Amino acid sequence: xxxxxxxxxxxxxxxxxxxxxxxxxxxxxxxxxxxxxxxxxxxxxxxxxxxxxxxxxxxxxxxxxxxxxxxxxxxxxxxxxxxxxxxxxxxxxxxxxxxxxxxxxxxxxxxxxxxxxxxxxxxxxxxxxxxxxxxxxxxxxxxxxxxxxxxxxxxxxxxxxxxxxxxxxxxxxxxxxxxxxxxxxxxxxxxxxxxxxxxxxxxxxxxxxxxxxxxxxxxxxxxxxxxxxxxxxxxxxxxxxxxxxxxxxxxxxxxxxxxxxxxxxxxxxxxxxxxxxxxxxxxxxxxxxxxxxxxxxxxxxxxxxxxxxxxxxxxxxxxxxxxxxxxxxxxxxxxxxxxxxxxxxxxxxxxxxxxxxxxxxxxxxxxxxxxxxxxxxxxxxxxxxxxxxxxxxxxxxxxxxxxxxxxxxxxxxxxxxxxxxxxxxxxxxxxxx
Numbered sequence: 001x002x003x004x005x006x007x008x009x010x011x012x013x014x015x016x017x018x019x020x021x022x023x024x025x026x027x028x029x030x031x032x033x034x035x036x037x038x039x040x041x042x043x044x045x046x047x048x049x050x051x052x053x054x055x056x057x058x059x060x061x062x063x064x065x066x067x068x069x070x071x072x073x074x075x076x077x078x079x080x081x082x083x084x085x086x087x088x089x090x091x092x093x094x095x096x097x098x099x100x101x102x103x104x105x106x107x108x109x110x111x112x113x114x115x116x117x118x119x120x121x122x123x124x125x126x127x128x129x130x131x132x133x134x135x136x137x138x139x140x141x142x143x144x145x146x147x148x149x150x151x152x153x154x155x156x157x158x159x160x161x162x163x164x165x166x167x168x169x170x171x172x173x174x175x176x177x178x179x180x181x182x183x184x185x186x187x188x189x190x191x192x193x194x195x196x197x198x199x200x201x202x203x204x205x206x207x208x209x210x211x212x213x214x215x216x217x218x219x220x221x222x223x224x225x226x227x228x229x230x231x232x233x234x235x236x237x238x239x240x241x242x243x244x245x246x247x248x249x250x251x252x253x254x255x256x257x258x259x260x261x262x263x264x265x266x267x268x269x270x271x272x273x274x275x276x277x278x279x280x281x282x283x284x285x286x287x288x289x290x291x292x293x294x295x296x297x298x299x300x301x302x303x304x305x306x307x308x309x310x311x312x313x314x315x316x317x318x319x320x321x322x323x324x325x326x327x328x329x330x331x332x333x334x335x336x337x338x339x340x341x342x343x344x345x346x347x348x349x350x351x352x353x354x355x356x357x358x359x360x361x362x363x364x365x366x367x368x369x370x371x372x373x374x375x376x377x378x379x380x381x382x383x384x385x386x387x388x389x390x391x392x393x394x395x396x397x398x399x400x401x402x403x404x405x406x407x408x409x410x411x412x413x414x415x416x417x418x419x420x421x422x423x424x425x426x427x428x429x430x431x432x433x
Contacts, residue, residue, distance in 0.1 A: 002316070002429050004357065004429035004430075006359070006380050006382075009359035009427050009429075010359075012278045012279075012280065012427060013359065013361040013378060013425055013427065015274060016271045016274055016275065016278070016319065016321075016361070016425050017361065017423070017425075019270045019271045020268070020270055020271050020365060020420070021416055021418065022270065023266050023267045023270035023420075024193060024267050024365060024419075024420045025054075025418060026054045026055040026058040026261070026262075027057070027058045027061070029261050029262050030058040030059070031058060031061075033259045033261045034059070034062055034063070034124075034191070035122070035124075035189045037063065037066055037122065038120055038121065038122045038187070041119075041186075042067070042069070042117065042120075042121045042122070043063070043067065043068050043069070043070075043121075043122050043124065044068075044069055044070045044114055044117065044121065044123050044124070044183075044186075045059055045068055045069070045070030045072065045089045045123075045124045045126065046070050046071060046072060046110040046114060046123065046124075046126070046179065047072035047073070047127060047131075048072065048073050048074075048106070048110075048126075048127060048128075048134045048135040048205055048208070049074065049126070049127055049129055049130045049134065049193070050074060050075055050078055050195075050415065050417070050418070051128035051129075051193050051366075051417055051419050052073060052074040052078075052091070052126055052128060053072065053074045053079045053080050053083070053091045053417060054080055054417035055072070055126040055128065055191065056070075056072045056091060056126060057080050057087075059089065059124065060084075060087060060088060060089060069088060069089070070089045070090070070110075070124075071089065071090040071092060071109050071110055072089060072090075072091055072092070073092040073093070073094050073102075073103060073131075073134045073135060074091060074092075074093060074094075074130075074134065075093065075094065075096045075130060075415065076093045076094070076095065076096075077093070077414070077415055078415040078417055079091050092105070092106040092109070094134045095133070096130050096133045096134055097130075097133050097151065097155060098133065098148060098151060099134075099136035099144065099148055100148075101144060103133065103134045103135060103136055104135075106134070107137035108137055110174075111173075111174065111178075111179065111182050114179065114183035114186065115182050115183075117185075118185065118186065119185045119187075121186040121187070122186065122187050122189065123183045123187065123188045124189055124191065125179065125189070125190040125208070126191055127190055127192045127193070127208065128193040128418070129193065129195025129196070129204065129205065129366065129419035129420075129421065130366065131205025131208070132164075132168050132205050132206040133151065135175065135205070136168075137172060137173045138172070138173060139171055139173050139243070140243075141233065141237060142233060142237055143233070146231040146233055146234050147171060149230070149231050149234075150171060150228075150230055150231070150234055153230060154167065154168070154228075155330075156330050157329070158226070158292070158327045158329030159222065159226055159327070160197075160290055160325070161197075161325055162196065162197075162198075162200065162203045163222050165202075165203050165206045165207070167219045167222055168206050169206050169212050169219075170219040170237075170238060170245065171234060171237065171238075172206065172245075174208055175206035175207060175208045175245070176206065176207060176208070176212040176245025177207060177209065177211045177212055177245055177247075177250065177253060178208065178245065178246060179209050180209040180210070180252070181246050181250065181252040181253065184251075184253075184255075185255065187256075188209055188253075188256040188257070189256075190209045190210070190256070190257065190258045191259050191261050192204055192258065192259065193260075193262045193263075194260055194262065194264060194420060194421075195325070195365075195421040196325065196421065197264075197289075197290055197324050197325055197421075199263050199264075199265075201260075209253075209256055210258060211245075211246050211247055211248040211249070211250060211253055212244075212245035212246060213248055214245075215241075215244065216238055216241035216244065217241070220238050262418065262420055263420060264287040264288075264323040264324070265284075265287040266420070267365065267420045268284050268287055268323050268423065271319075271321050271423065271425065275319050279317055280317050280318055280319040280427065281314055281315065281316075281317065281318040281319070282319050282321060283318060283319075283321065284321045284322070285320060285321065286324065287324060287421075288323070289322050289323065289324035289326070290324050290325060290326060290327070291327070292328070293326035293340045293347065294328075294346065294395060295347065296344050296347070297343070297345060297346065297347025297348035297350075298347050298348065298350075298351045300320070300322065300344075300348050300360075300424065300426060301348045301349075301352045302351065303320060303426075304320060304348075304352065304358050304360070304426045305352070305355065305358075307428045308355070308357055308428045308429075308430070316357075316429050317427070317429055319428075320426040321424070321425055322423075322424045323420075323423050323424065324421065325340070325421050326343075327340070328340055328343050328398065330398065331396070331398070334396075334397045334398050336397045336398030336399035336400070336401070336402070337371055337399065337401040337402065338370055338371065338372055338399065338400035338402075339364065339368075339369030339372055339376075339400075339401075340364070340369065340370060340422060341362040341364050341375070341376035341377070341422050341424075342369055342370075342372070342374070342377050342400035342401055342404055342410075343370075343400045344422075344424070345360060345362040345376065345377050345378075345379050345400065345404070346394070346395050346403055346404075348360055348362070348379060349379045349384050349403075350384070350391060350395065354381050354382065354384060357381070357429035358381065358426065358427065358428055358429070359379065359381070359426070360378070360379040360425065360427070361377070361378050361411070361425045362422065362423075362424045363377070363422065363423060363424075364419075364421070365418060365421060365422070365423060366415065366418065366419040367413045367415045367416040368415065369401075372401045374401065374404075374410040374411055375411045375412065375413045376410075377400075377404035377409050377410050378409040378411065379409065380407075380409065383403075383404070383407045383409055384403070384407070386406070386407040386408070387404070387407040388406060389402065389403055389406055
């Protein structure tokens with residue numbers, strides 16, 4: 001196979017993974033996007049997401065001699081291990097993907113930090129994926145327990161992220177532009193790391209600093225479409241439609257700017273740039289491949305087989321790259337361990353059926369794939385044979401994690417302190433006609 005072995009493929013996939021993470025590392029990509037600090041006035045830093053702690057550290061390093069204050073919220077265990085003890089931006093930790101009281105308290109604290117500022121002041125908002133759950137603050141009349149129940153239904157529904165966040169924004173006192181509106185008349189500059197297909201600012205962390213074009217009517221339609229069973233108070237709130245989120249043209253957002261500092265496509269391009277040195281010709285299928293994870297895995301296997309057999313869409317040795325947020329629709333009676341990445345990879349592995357000369361990786365760049373302690377996994381030609389399990393039954397029960405754990409191909413990185421969604425890489429050694 002042109003000198004390609006399991007060990008060489010493993011090493012290449014590890015190098016591609018590191019290239020993706022490096023492209024999205026806040027310490028390297030954030031400083032060049034910072035605005036000019038105000039000549040007079042305060043600088044208040046707020047933020048929410050899986051990358052929030054490292055983004056805050058990047059701001060503190062770049063603006064080492066400026067007076068800063070503020071607070072950001074990230075996931076438990078995702079603070080920066082070597083952060084200085086005398087940090088100026090406080091870091092709170094909360095739960096993800098299920099909201100909790102510390103996250104709600106952090107969101108309320110951020111709103112309090114930005115209220116009462118003047119035109120000379122600057123609010124720097126550091127936004128990244130995971131921020132929706134981490135800053136869940138109920139709208140007036142709702143409780144956190146009710147929003148936790150909503151979140152559970154959203155995760156079970158199989159709805160894509162933009163539809164989930166449409167509903168979330170109409171139940172929130174923080175998202176849908178409300179953070180930026182609270183900071184008026186201060187200048188608000190958002191630095192964002194995208195984890196969503198299309199890099200829509202209104203979807204990343206449910207858009208706390210940008211206007212929201214969606215409506216209560218759209219949120220109600222989505223609830224009906226997916227047959228969600230929501231608490232009565234939530235249903236009543238959506239039906240009443242009392243207070244829309246902040247709409248385009250709202251004067252309170254006139255001084256709000258948005259800067260995207262890292263995206264899924266940037267990560268994929270970094271992987272493509274690293275590929276030739278590894279002896280691989282890269283091809284990027286796209287950064288917004290969505291749908292059921294297992295079905296996408298089957299489709300990607302078909303593309304890899306075509307490349308191996310016919311040299312289409314690329315002649316090997318090559319690497320087929322893609323990104324995007326798939327969904328996993330949980331079936332009744334199943335409670336497996338895993339996430340989008342390993343479920344996609346297991347669907348791919350079953351379709352490849354041990355075909356030689358093809359190796360694959362599916363992983364979430366935040367380091368946590370769904371309900372697991374792994375970022376994702378690798379699939380080698382012998383992986384399914386090595387695991388000793390009924391892999392089709394495991395896929396039906398959403399037990400993808402168990403398959404790759406048994407085969408010893410899980411990728412355990414811990415939190416990476418960034419998040420540009422899932423990345424997938426398939427190495428095809430060469431044509432096998």
